[in-house]
């Protein structure tokens with residue numbers, strides 16, 4: 001007999017499994033199963049007290065045939081095999097073009113038994129969600145996670161006038177609600193994304209963690225000096241609400257990531273450059289780094305999607321026009337935020353400083369527009385069309 005409990009029976013053309021006193025309730029079934037997989041039939045001998053009850057029950061449950069013999073049992077593998085009818089959920093290395101609902105939560109490349117429930121994971125086409133860059137961007141995001149407790153100089157002195165601090169708090173208030181939209185809108189799609197597209201799922205998840213951290217640091221910065229936050233303008237919220245109304249993943253990420261977060265990048269750089277204190281400067285710098293990844297993924301998967309389906313370009317353009325029409329009667333960026341940005345850039349109440357601050361905010365709007373046009377060109381829009389669409393983007397920035 002070999003060390004694994006199996007021995008050749010000279011009289012029979014199949015294996016004898018010697019279980020000794022190992023019962024089926026403590027692992028003996030593994031030896032029987034192994035022999036059946038390899039040989040289809042096995043003699044089984046053992047001295048466990050419950051073997052005569054447990055082995056027939058196990059055979060019945062697994063569809064195997066069992067005969068009693070003078071020396072023990074003879075088991076023949078039955079036609080029921082849990083692996084029969086199972087299907088590979090694509091290959092581990094790369095996603096399939098379409099992920100069927102019955103693959104469910106199975107790992108990519110796993111052998112999937114039939115009968116898994118349909119979880120309504122309807123974002124299941126590679127063309128609509130995939131970007132080859134997703135794995136690299138996810139790895140980059142995982143490596144670049146920063147700890148708000150230590151990465152921001154929370155105790156750095158604030159020596160600017162109280163009204164400039166009011167402006168900081170107003171800008172933080174505005175940022176928080178925009179970050180909240182940037183968290184919730186993609187997460188609604190994440191909940192419908194077929195996990196076969198694992199890298200995209202991971203990237204959207206870590207992106208949500210980024211936004212959670214942004215909300216945290218902006219809140220913490222506002223509350224450093226104030227118990228109450230600033231004004232949340234109804235028109236700003238109306239602009240963000242149009243992102244929630246968008247049911248199409250490609251269109252939503254075009255509006256949010258490419259146009260909205262793209263514009264936000266310029267805003268965060270503006271805050272970094274005009275921040276009145278080191279704490280605000282550093283949180284603007286760190287959040288901008290994260291946003292650049294969010295924009296990069298939007299551009300990557302939309303670029304791929306457009307290459308496969310050029311008709312998407314028309315749908316994207318129509319969405320910008322639709323959103324513009326829906327927001328035509330709103331003010332866009334609230335005056336409170338605009339004025340706060342001017343005051344931040346001015347740094348004082350001197351008329352000459354205010355003139356400079358105002359010019360800086362006008363330059364910011366121009367920079368946002370230039371960035372949007374450049375990203376639209378990257379997605380293959382014609383120059384004139386890119387200029388027109390960028391001009392129609394919400395004045396609320398996001």
Ligand SMILES: [Fe+2]
Pocket residue numbers: 179182210211214287291
């Ligand atoms: Fe963010």
Ligand SMILES: [Fe+2]
Pocket residue numbers: 182211261290291294
């Ligand atoms: Fe973002």
